[in-house]
Amino acid sequence: VDAAAEREFTEFVIARTHALMRVAYALTGGDQYAAEDLLQAALAKAFARWPHIRGDAEPYLKKIIYHDYVSWWRRWRHRRETPVEFLPEPASPTVPTDHSDLRLVLREALASLPPRQRAVLVLRYLEDLSTDEVAALLGCRPGTVASQANRALAKLRTQFVEASQQTADTTTIGAGQ
Amino acid sequence: MDRLDSQLREVVHELAGQARSADLVAGALRQGRRRVHARRVAVAFTAGVAAVALVAVPALALRGGRPPADALSGGASARPSTSPTAHLSQPASDPTPTLTTGPLALPGGWIVGSATELNTNDEAGTGWVYDRGSRTYVKVPYTEVIPSPTGQYALVFDGVRARYGVLDIAHRTVTWPSIPTGKSGAYSAPAWSPDGRTFAVLSLPKYGTFSVYVIDAVTGQRRQLGLDWSRDYCSDFCFVSWYDSSTLALPHADPGSKANAPAYNGMHLFSAATGVPKGTVDLPGSYASPANWSPDHRYVVLATPESLPPVDNRIGVYDTQSHRVVGYLPGQSGAIDALAVFWCADDQMLITSATTVSLVGLDGVTIHQYPMPLEFSTEQWVILVKQ
Numbered sequence: 001v002d003a004a005a006e007r008e009f010t011e012f013v014i015a016r017t018h019a020l021m022r023v024a025y026a027l028t029g030g031d032q033y034a035a036e037d038l039l040q041a042a043l044a045k046a047f048a049r050w051p052h053i054r055g056d057a058e059p060y061l062k063k064i065i066y067h068d069y070v071s072w073w074r075r076w077r078h079r080r081e082t083p084v085e086f087l088p089e090p091a092s093p094t095v096p097t098d099h100s101d102l103r104l105v106l107r108e109a110l111a112s113l114p115p116r117q118r119a120v121l122v123l124r125y126l127e128d129l130s131t132d133e134v135a136a137l138l139g140c141r142p143g144t145v146a147s148q149a150n151r152a153l154a155k156l157r158t159q160f161v162e163a164s165q166q167t168a169d170t171t172t173i174g175a176g177q
Numbered sequence: 178m179d180r181l182d183s184q185l186r187e188v189v190h191e192l193a194g195q196a197r198s199a200d201l202v203a204g205a206l207r208q209g210r211r212r213v214h215a216r217r218v219a220v221a222f223t224a225g226v227a228a229v230a231l232v233a234v235p236a237l238a239l240r241g242g243r244p245p246a247d248a249l250s251g252g253a254s255a256r257p258s259t260s261p262t263a264h265l266s267q268p269a270s271d272p273t274p275t276l277t278t279g280p281l282a283l284p285g286g287w288i289v290g291s292a293t294e295l296n297t298n299d300e301a302g303t304g305w306v307y308d309r310g311s312r313t314y315v316k317v318p319y320t321e322v323i324p325s326p327t328g329q330y331a332l333v334f335d336g337v338r339a340r341y342g343v344l345d346i347a348h349r350t351v352t353w354p355s356i357p358t359g360k361s362g363a364y365s366a367p368a369w370s371p372d373g374r375t376f377a378v379l380s381l382p383k384y385g386t387f388s389v390y391v392i393d394a395v396t397g398q399r400r401q402l403g404l405d406w407s408r409d410y411c412s413d414f415c416f417v418s419w420y421d422s423s424t425l426a427l428p429h430a431d432p433g434s435k436a437n438a439p440a441y442n443g444m445h446l447f448s449a450a451t452g453v454p455k456g457t458v459d460l461p462g463s464y465a466s467p468a469n470w471s472p473d474h475r476y477v478v479l480a481t482p483e484s485l486p487p488v489d490n491r492i493g494v495y496d497t498q499s500h501r502v503v504g505y506l507p508g509q510s511g512a513i514d515a516l517a518v519f520w521c522a523d524d525q526m527l528i529t530s531a532t533t534v535s536l537v538g539l540d541g542v543t544i545h546q547y548p549m550p551l552e553f554s555t556e557q558w559v560i561l562v563k564q
Binding site: 006009010013014017018021022023024025026029030032035036039040041043044045046047048050102103106107110121122125126153156157160 | 180181184185186187188189190191192193194195196197198199200201202204205206208209210
């Protein structure tokens with residue numbers, strides 16, 4: 001990597017860090033430090049290959065980020081927390097009372113998904129990619145993407161419906177008082 | 178588009194929009210330069226080995242094949258390696274093994290005990306575990322396989338339901354012990370006791386204090402240890418390990434460090450039976466398991482704070498006599514793995530990575546690399562056990 005390439009890389013990082021941070025931040029469930037770590041590691045990998053990257057480097061960076069996120073989580077899970085099947089119970093008295101609370105429930109539910117499922121949803125809802133595009137980026141079959149998305153949405157839907165019901169109940173009680 | 182769809186889209190965009198800007202230029206350049214340097218060293222080393230292979234391989238063929246595995250360890254009296262050329266008399270390449278040729282033997286009496294695909298497209302996961310009874314590797318549908326030290330059981334992780342089970346390898350049966358997680362739904366990975374009869378796990382409630390459980394692999398009975406969490410135990414990146422057969426260890430977090438970037442200064446020890454504190458081990462970093470100590474207990478492989486995943490690769494070999502780091506381990510991105518270092522002599526260890534097992538000296542120089550079986554066509558998480 002010569003001086004010119006290093007300068008070009010630096011300009012790219014300065015210009016695109018925030019856009020890439022958005023992806024890393026959403027993937028890590030809003031953990032700023034983990035997002036910075038994830039992105040910095042991806043940038044370092046890209047730097048090592050910078051002379052060989054042709055055209056727009058951003059898609060390449062995103063691919064590294066998604067791959068690293070999924071494989072890193074699996075490899076280093078035993079050093080970190082492992083989310084389990086069941087979602088956190090909201091601590092009393094944070095029963096959702098309006099739409100902002102519903103979004104909070106949804107956000108927590110999203111954060112509790114296994115990494116590949118979360119990656120699929122982020123690609124679909126943040127990046128607006130099709131099933132085929134997600135499959136190509138993650139390096140798996142479209143059918144796998146579809147089933148991961150279905151599983152993830154089913155979990156979120158359960159939480160969302162329960163929270164919506166609680167909101168409705170709260171509203172009714174409030175209206176009767 | 179239904180209501181969940183629209184709300185989820187809002188949530189994801191709202192979440193992404195909360196990301197703060199960060200200046201990552203200097204860090205990315207520093208880390209990237211190190212990757213370039215490491216690759217150059219690896220290329221140079223490979224070229225050197227290839228040149229010697231012209232001499233070494235015919236000599237091996239004349240002797241009738243691969244040398245005894247233990248002969249590669251250098252023995253307890255071997256001196257620390259000082260340069261890549263010091264060990265070029267090692268065979269340059271081993272015949273690529275397969276899973277059908279019995280246990281994959283390595284120096285120091287180690288064998289490949291399990292392997293798990295890191296980037297499988299299979300939702301359930303794919304792993305292999307060695308069955309001592311049949312002397313074969315058994316394919317299992319899990320995303321993690323952690324064999325016990327005795328090789329009788331393996332902890333398996335069901336990636337679909339996110340739970341750990343105990344696989345009885347000989348009988349091919351799995352039991353799923355209950356691990357309380359409070360209201361958080363999170364726990365650290367389990368660690369086998371040295372006798373392979375129990376495992377410890379750290380439950381990480383979102384509300385309230387952490388809990389350490391010791392669970393019997395056969396009966397599933399669990400014991401919760403009463404720990405005084407007012408002490409300076411770990412915060413993030415917390416994990417429990419066995420110091421010896423009756424003692425557990427937790428990282429000691431420097432109270433002055435940030436919660437999200439904790440600095441560790443050794444380990445807290447406590448009784449695996451009662452949770453009563455048994456003292457501390459002062460080290461300039463944290464170690465992941467007792468396996469990180471050399472057999473003579475002079476050296477220990479440490480993860481320094483900046484090496485916590487997934488940032489850096491500063492895994493040092495710390496000399497407890499001279500109180501300095503004598504070398505840094507080569508290779509992989511990320512931090513030290515609790516199950517990635519396997520000492521085979523006082524001055525040599527095996528390091529597992531995604532594609533190979535490497536014999537490494539105290540100075541971190543790779544002495545020899547052992548290829549993984551043909552069946553491991555993708556990156557694997559490999560765990561070694563004693564033969």
